[in-house]
Amino acid sequence: MEDSQIIRTEYSDLMKKSYIDYAMSVIVARALPDVRDGLKPVQRRTLYDMYELGIRYDKPYRKCARIVGDTMGKYHPHGDSSIYEALVVMAQEFKKGMVLVDGHGNFGSIEGDGAAAMRYTEARLAKITQEAYLADLDKDIIDFVPNFDETEKEPAVLPVRLPNLLVNGAEGIAVGMATSIPTHNLGEVVDAVKAYMKNDEITTKQLMRYIKGPDFPTGGIVVNKDDLLNIYETGAGKIKIRGKVDVEELKGGKKRIVISEIPYTMIGAGIGKFLNDVCNLVESKKTNDIVDISNQSSKEGIRIVIDVKRDADVENLINMLYKKTRLEDTFGVNMLAVAEGRPETLGLKRIIEHHVDFQFELATRKYNTLLKKELDRKEIQEGLIKACDVIDLIIEILRGSTSVKDAKVCLVSGITDNIKFKSKISQKMASMLRFTERQASAILEMRLYKLIGLEIEALQKEHEETLANITKYEDILNNYDSMADVIIADLDAIKKEFAVKRKTVIENAEEAVFEEKKIEEQEVVFLMDRFGYAKTVDVAVYERNKEAADQENKYIVHCMNTGKLCLFTADGKMHQVKVLDLPYGKFRDKGQPIDNVSNYDSTKEEIVFLCDDRQLFYTKFLFTTKQGMIKKVEGSEFQVSKRTIAATKLQPEDALASVCIVNDSQNVVLMTAGGYALRFTAEEVSDKKKGAVGVRGIRLQKKDEVEAVFVFEEGTEQKVVFHEKEITLNRLKLAKRDGAGTKIRK
Known part of the structure; x- marks a missing residue:
């Protein structure tokens, strides 16, 4: 057994290297498109697999599950969902400038509905994909590389004849970088490429005479035309898009707003969100002009009324819809693609430059392959024509040969040793033959009908065509202009067959400005019943129904309609509610749960005090907890913009028993659950910040707690009911704060 060697390395260095390797793998081999064909690996592999399976545009559709399975097994071992998602997107006309896959079945909708499962849907190549993306693969036009397990070969790039990166755009999130390229009009892109080929010194500004800007499949209006030049020069920026809005006149002078095109960024769930946002504008009373909204979109197109x-x-x-909803949205452009094996942010001219270089490379390889074929054909044709002139001699050689090998040697080298001839002249002529190997094979394989006069004429005519082709191909390969003409002719043919009218309008539009209707400030009355349903009514309405309102509602507060209400809860929080968020109307209206318009949760919290925010400016609040802690806090402490704040600090297991408005001339009475009462002056209570616990107000008996707090003016008679007993507060003995209090006799 060999000695094992331990390599010591810094863990962070190892992690860094591994992560960089992973990041580059994701960037180059998964998330970013190649600048040459504008495709990510999963798209390229799926299209090539369909080509290999023979699922052409003029052949029947095949199940997507078959395509996905074959692609995964041969080329893309990263799971079926990523392959199917790529296939679906390539078939969705609302996402792509030109669809590359012809889908049959449910491939999702512009409103965000997903495609059906791949076992139900079918697909085949679109005509443009077959003719402009996958043509000439048999002419050694691109390199093939081994697949993941080296059992198959796959194309390193597809021989795409148009700048697919611009036509179909791209979206992808890699590691530490992302790409976002808008779609463009096929006809305009072709014109720009032709202009660049005629003058490679052309500027981005001049190219934009042809490419006006993005052309989204959903149409819409690009409203920042002046920013486009900088975006196309740098490859990054923000495009502002608006939906197309028309106003229809109805009978009786009524009008309706109709949205017939949406921003590209609204595809999917964005349409539902837009409808919700419009409803929220109505509910929050930002506008009272909208009566109804409906989505009448169909296969014919978008129609939101x-x-x-x-x-x-x-x-x-x-203008309000533009500002407050996604009817005007931003498309972030970052034209990042893999160029020469590295991720690079490319401007418009650089993308076209890469495309044209790629086209010349493709054309060079294609015409070299065609030229080689024509030269081989020429060699054979010349041999057959020459053979026709000495056909009697060749027949004699064949009849006198004992094997094909001897006959072939004679035709190629003139060696006649193993061949019987009728005459010495024939043998001498045979020894002068010098056909090439390829010519000799063609002669030996030639059929007798080729000796018919018309066939010989056809052969000579074919030879002339071959010579013409050789001249043509050599001219294309040796002359830049000739090759450029061929590429331009290809582009013109693609444009003629597949170009469509521009859908997106490009213009400079003024910033959407709308005036919010100023709400007329007025005093209203806030009513909330014991179930938490709240509403506001006019003061006059309240006065007319005062008796019923006082009986039916737990909280009644006079407030301004432009103000806020402050809810203090037992757990020491203060929630703020905008009065405008509450329904305003008739006295008998049910109202709305206060939970719906605030952070207050009636299932977990108990309100101990509710007041109008105007009272924060000139009052002090008296806070009393169940454990007898007490303090005064200036109302200005609660003048905050947040919807919820901590109103006081509580000790463990403690809760607020009461919050009320107090002034220093008043008396305070604390009453406990055990029936004790303590009266003292408000002056004795310390002024504290809202974050303080406070001081002790009453010494509690064991297991007792503060249940009620009352304040009243010294010298006034005030009666309250406590534990079903009427108590006159000013008759209670005046004591000091922090006393035990006196027991109230029953």
Whole structure:
């Protein structure tokens, strides 16, 4: 057994190297597209597998499960879901500029519905994929590399004839980097490539005469045209997109807003979120102009209808939708792709440059292969033509030979030793023959019907065509302009057959500005019943129904409609509720649970005090806990913007018994569950910060706790009911804070 060797290394160095290796693997071999064909490995492998399986555009559809299984088994051993997801996206016309797969069945919808399981759906290659992405694979046009287990060969890149990276865009999250490339119009991209090929000094600005900007499959409007030049020069930036909005006039002067195109970023769950956001604008009273919203989208296209009130300011409402919802959204551009084996952020010109270099490489390899075939054909044709001239001699050689080998040696080298001839002249002529190996094989394999006059003419005509092809191919290979013309002709043919009209409008639009309707400030009355249902009503409505309101509601507070309500709970928190968030209306309206408009949770918390935020400016609050701790706090301590804060500090197992408004001239009475009462002046209570525990207000008996707190003005008679007994507060003995109190007799 050999001595084992332990290699000592720094753990962090090992981890760093391993992580970098993993990151580069994800970047190059999984998440980012190649600049040459614009495809990620999973897409390339799926398309190549479909090509290998013969699932062409003019052949029947095949089950996606078959495609996915074959791709996984041969080329992409990373799980079936990633392959199927890639296949589905390549078939979704609302995600791709040009769909690469022709899907049959449920391949999902623009509203975010997922595709059916792969056992139900079927697919085949789209025509453009077959003609512009997978053509000429048999002409040694690209390199093939071993697959993961070296049992198959797969293409390192597909021979794509158009800049797929621009046409179909790309999205991918790698490790430490991500790519996000918008889709573009096929016809415009072809024109830009042609312009670059005619003048490689062309600037990005000049290229943008052809490529106006992104062309999203969902249409929409790009509203920051002036920013596009910088985005295309640097390969990064933000594109602002808006949905297409029209206003339809209805009978009776009513109007409706119709959204017929959405921002590309709204695809999927974004449509449902948009509908929710519009509903929230209505519920939060940001607008009162919307009557109804409905999603009438169908296979024909997007149609979201918003019915508005007759007198509504429609333009202001549309601007509000742009600002407050995703009807105007941002598409972050980061044109990152793998170029020459490394991730690189590329501008528009660099992408086209890489594409054109790739096209010249493809064309060079293609025409070298074709030229070699034509030269081989020329050699054979010349041999057959020459053979036709001496066919009688060749027949004599064949009849006099004892083996094919002897006949072939004679044809190639003129060696006549093992062949019987009818005459010395024939033997002498045979010894002068010098056919090549390939010509000799073709002569030996030639059929007799080839000696018919018309066949010989056809052979000569074929030879002329071969010579013409050789001249043509040599010209293409040796002349830049000739090769450029061939590439341009290919691009023109693709554009003629597959180009479509631009869907996205490119313009400079003004920033969406809307004026929020100023709410008329007025005093209202907040009503909340014992079940926690709250609402606000007009003061006059409350006064008319005062008796019923006082009986039916647990809390009644006069407040401003633009203000807030402060809820103090037994666990020492203060929750704030905007009055505008509460329903305002009729006295008999049910209202809304206060939990819905605040952080307050009625199932876990108990309200001990509720007041209007105006009282925070000029009052002090008296806090009393069940364990008898007491303090005064300035109302200004609670003037905060947060919806929930800690209103006081509580000792373990303690809870707030009471919060009430107090001034120093008042008397305080603490009453306990055990029937003890202690009266003292409010002046004796220390002023503290909200974060303090406070001082002891009453000495409690064992297992006793504070149950009620009352404040009243000195010299006034005030009666309260406590434990079903009426008590006159000012008749209680005035004592000092921190006393034990006196037992109330029954």
